[in-house]
Amino acid sequence: MGGNDHHNLEDIQMKVIHEFSKTLEMFGLSMADSRLFVTLYLHPSPMTLDEMSSALGKSKTAMSTGIRNLSDQGLVERVWKKGVRKDLYTSTANLYKTFMTSYIQKWQTAVAEQEKELSAVEGQMKENFKGCVKQMEKDEAVLLQERMQEMIHFHTRLLKALQSLQPAP
Amino acid sequence: MGGNDHHNLEDIQMKVIHEFSKTLEMFGLSMADSRLFVTLYLHPSPMTLDEMSSALGKSKTAMSTGIRNLSDQGLVERVWKKGVRKDLYTSTANLYKTFMTSYIQKWQTAVAEQEKELSAVEGQMKENFKGCVKQMEKDEAVLLQERMQEMIHFHTRLLKALQSLQPAP
């Protein structure tokens, strides 16, 4: 058979971490951050930086920055436990909702921003090229304007599509 | 005012290329490939490698590999014109549909693949850990199995969501 038989828990966990990370990578996370997330997700209890470090075989510094990334995106939470000095982190509950919401949010913000920029430029164009002298430049300007309307329309449709993806509350 | 006033066509084109490329980057293209695509998209006629090269100020080799990437994803088409020796390329028509279809396709393939992998591993687990000795390992295995079901469910929902995004024909 192929090389994909895994016999102990450790092996299986690693395989699972790797596979699922590939999916999360599609949500814009780096492979490193994805793996960190999945590690937390599969761990029965919140973890310290040192635990993550030895679980993944990377430096504590790497864990620290990784956690910050995940935290910024709301994918990971800090947990308090009485008597424990170290910081503890878990993956947020509700995998699907968390990821979809976070991802869609990111897209919406970015797409809206870019639509704004393009619309602004479109406005400028109208002003600047009203009385264009050379025929050739005029033609080009007309095409550009057409394309820009298409691009803006593209963004509008994107936003609508994103809205429809919003997971139910 | 801010530094965002653009007075000639060249400036505006560059700004538009840059902004729209940021959107396309979210579809998994590199910034370089995005810019190449948008350049084609804004150009009134199909372009040769040399034209792209001078339009973007990059080497012809870079254009060649960029075009291949875009071509692989069905975002760009080769065009024949009588009497012209050089290869000519255009962006495919129907911006929104092209990108959505290509992107969704990519996701579907990847997600389905990873779901398959995870399901396979789940099968293996059931076999290997039926009669698990130590209690601790057993608990871990149970958790892992639970999580894996969640992950697989995650993929299933993703596929459904992707399906709903499919642009109308």
Added chain:
DNA sequence: AATTACGTACAGTTCAAACTGTACGTAATT
């Protein structure tokens, strides 16, 4: 048949992201 024009394979370079180890500031423990 010889030459020219074209696209791309390949080796080398540049630059940014990921990572490591050390150093430091702060909070807990003694």
Added chain:
DNA sequence: AATTACGTACAGTTTGAACTGTACGTAATT
């Protein structure tokens, strides 16, 4: 108050992607 434990800022290193220029194979032109 002194010491220890912790998280992170920072500088340096490694790794991979983007890019360049050269070299080569193939097809068109002469």
